[in-house]
Amino acid sequence: MKDIGLKILNLKSTNIKGIKAIDITPKDDVIIISGKNGAGKTSALDSIWYILCWKAGAKATPMPIRKGEKEAEGEVTLCEDLTAEEIAAGKIPEVLFVVNRIWKSNGNTQLKVTNGKGLKYTTPQKLLDDFIGYLSFDPRLFSQMKGREQRQVLIDLTGFDITEIEKKIAYLYDQRLEKGREVKLLSGNREEITIKDLPEDLISVDDINNELQEAMVINTKIDDSVRNIERAQKEIERLNDLISSGNDYIQTHEKIPVDSLREKLAESQKINEQIRARDRNRIADRKENKAKNEYKDFTDEINEQVKIKDDGLRENWHKIPDQKLSLIEDGIAYDGTPYSQIAYSEQLRICIKIGMALNSKLKVLRISDWTLLDNKSKEIVRQMAREFGYQIWAEEVDDTGTIGFYIENGEIKAENEDAPF
Numbered sequence: 001m002k003d004i005g006l007k008i009l010n011l012k013s014t015n016i017k018g019i020k021a022i023d024i025t026p027k028d029d030v031i032i033i034s035g036k037n038g039a040g041k042t043s044a045l046d047s048i049w050y051i052l053c054w055k056a057g058a059k060a061t062p063m064p065i066r067k068g069e070k071e072a073e074g075e076v077t078l079c080e081d082l083t084a085e086e087i088a089a090g091k092i093p094e095v096l097f098v099v100n101r102i103w104k105s106n107g108n109t110q111l112k113v114t115n116g117k118g119l120k121y122t123t124p125q126k127l128l129d130d131f132i133g134y135l136s137f138d139p140r141l142f143s144q145m146k147g148r149e150q151r152q153v154l155i156d157l158t159g160f161d162i163t164e165i166e167k168k169i170a171y172l173y174d175q176r177l178e179k180g181r182e183v184k185l186l187s188g189n190r191e192e193i194t195i196k197d198l199p200e201d202l203i204s205v206d207d208i209n210n211e212l213q214e215a216m217v218i219n220t221k222i223d224d225s226v227r228n229i230e231r232a233q234k235e236i237e238r239l240n241d242l243i244s245s246g247n248d249y250i251q252t253h254e255k256i257p258v259d260s261l262r263e264k265l266a267e268s269q270k271i272n273e274q275i276r277a278r279d280r281n282r283i284a285d286r287k288e289n290k291a292k293n294e295y296k297d298f299t300d301e302i303n304e305q306v307k308i309k310d311d312g313l314r315e316n317w318h319k320i321p322d323q324k325l326s327l328i329e330d331g332i333a334y335d336g337t338p339y340s341q342i343a344y345s346e347q348l349r350i351c352i353k354i355g356m357a358l359n360s361k362l363k364v365l366r367i368s369d370w371t372l373l374d375n376k377s378k379e380i381v382r383q384m385a386r387e388f389g390y391q392i393w394a395e396e397v398d399d400t401g402t403i404g405f406y407i408e409n410g411e412i413k414a415e416n417e418d419a420p421f
Contacts, residue, residue, distance in 0.1 A: 005081030005363045006131060007391050008048065009095060012075040016103075020410035027417065029385035030392045032370065032404025034280050040410040041395035043367055051076045051101045052362075052412035053132050054109060055125075065103055066410070072103045081363055081389055099128065136282040138366050139355035147331025150339060154325060154332055157357055158316035165309045169302055178313035183295055186288040191277040200274050203268040212265060215256040222255050237355035283368065320351070321353035342388060348377055352384050363390045370394035 011024045018040035026030070033041045050064055051074040065072040073109050079093035095116035102110040113124035142150060155162060194313065227245040232243040313327070324335040332339045335344060355365045367373075367381065385392045396403060406414040 004096065004131075004361070005389065006078045006096060006361060007081050007093070007149075007363055008076055008393075009079040009093060010077040010270065011043065011044075011048060011062050012077075013047040013051075013155045014071075014074070015069040015072040016074055017061065017062050018410050019043045019047060019066065019392065022407070022410070024410050024412070027140060027310070027415075029390065030382050030394065032394055032396055033151055033407060034396045034398040034403040034405065035407035037397060039407045041397075041407055042368070043410070044405075044407060045368070045393055047074045048076060048366075049362070050074060051099055052128055054101060054111075063107075064197050065104075070105045073412060075100045075102070077208040078362075083389070097127075098125070137350035138368055140348070140367060140369070144353040147328075147338075147340070150332045151327055151330070153354065153358075154320055154327060155313065156312055156322075157354070158319050160200040160312040162309050162312065165305055165312075166262070170307045171308075172298050172302045174385065176295055176302065179291055179295040179298060183288060183291045185282060186284060186291055188287075189284050190281050193274055193278055195274045198271065198275055198278060199277075204270045205265065205268050205272060207267050208261070208268055212258065212261045215258050215261055218260060219255055220255060222253065225249055250262075257290055281396065319357075320349060322358040345376065345380060348373075348380055356384075356388055356390055357392075363388075365390055365392050367392060370396040371398075 008026060013019045014020070014021045018038070022040075022044055024033075024044070032137075033044045035041050046061070046064075050061070077095055078097040078099065079095050082091055082093050098114045098116070100114075104110075111124045113121045114129055115121070115252075122226045124351065142153065183207070225397045228242050229246050232246070317323070321336075326333050326336070328338065334342050334350065339350070352365070356363070359365060370378070373381070381392055381394075382391070397407070401408075401414045402416055404416055405412055406416065
């Protein structure tokens with residue numbers, strides 16, 4: 001069943017939303033459901049999705065039963081997708097699945113799926129989920145998505161899961177941002193150095209200070225001796241011993257110039273402060289260089305993760321339905337031009353190709369506002385449906401009763417051969 005394409009051979013709906021009872025067997029690749037506003041066109045198309053995938057339909061319509069009725073029922077007959085050659089040869093498509101779903105007013109639903117010979121499947125919804133995929137995708141809705149949403153659709157189509165890579169890249173960006181702030185803070189944390197050719201080690205200020213104190217003691221003693229001599233000269237006889245002692249000291253010592261020592265002490269303290277500043281700067285340099293290296297490591301790792309992501313997407317890009325499509329930062333581009341800037345006809349083609357890629361097994365697409373398409377756009381849709389072998393189910397506002405399956409009050413009132421547009 002993996003490679004089997006499926007189309008709708010018949011749709012029956014009873015009491016689903018605005019439908020009373022309809023029975024539709026498609027006549028062409030494009031099936032138009034027409035009628036006035038409120039006639040039941042949308043309900044007819046919704047019934048397809050409700051029958052095949054009620055879990056998704058229930059999110060928007062928790063109770064699909066027509067007002068005043070006790071239950072609703074729908075049936076979709078799915079057949080094999082024949083090639084153009086098989087159709088031309090007159091082959092009749094084989095019925096592969098008959099999907100029947102009943103809704104009760106108490107909220108219960110019953111699903112039954114049989115094959116063409118009436119054999120019942122025991123896990124019907126699992127069977128359907130295997131080929132439904134992106135069932136309710138309306139190709140034109142792709143154009144209404146935001147750029148990042150369109151980008152994600154293409155990434156999903158490649159089948160390459162970038163979730164964990166994106167998380168890791170985001171984490172690395174945050175870490176690098178913090179490291180960048182640290183680098184900026186550290187880069188300005190420096191002190192001015194005004195003395196050239198600083199020694200590597202601090203000068204021993206204590207030794208100089210001790211020398212200064214010793215010199216001041218000696219000088220004080222010399223000064224005292226001079227004063228004693230002056231006094232002794234007045235009392236020569238009484239102070240002969242003092243004079244002799246003072247002369248001896250004077251003769252054995254020289255007065256030390258303390259101004260030079262004071263200057264030396266001040267200069268040493270200044271030099272030492274510069275040495276400390278230089279050492280602090282060296283520490284700051286090491287911290288800054290370490291932070292810069294860590295910042296570079298984060299950048300290298302980010303680039304590596306981006307490369308892994310880009311390589312993975314590139315290897316799987318062949319799964320994208322149009323190879324002119326590419327990813328840009330905030331969206332997608334076509335042949336180098338942002339998607340939003342290309343012609344509407346190109347946008348429509350891309351939308352349909354993506355819709356087909358998302359529905360590779362169940363070859364059925366839906367266009368809600370067929371009425372809003374001009375004749376050129378409608379012809380594009382028809383050509384692509386024929387070219388790629390898809391069914392397009394569309395609804396059109398009409399009150400003439402001459403277009404497609406015409407509905408009034410929830411019932412088919414006319415079945416027309418579809419017009420070219």
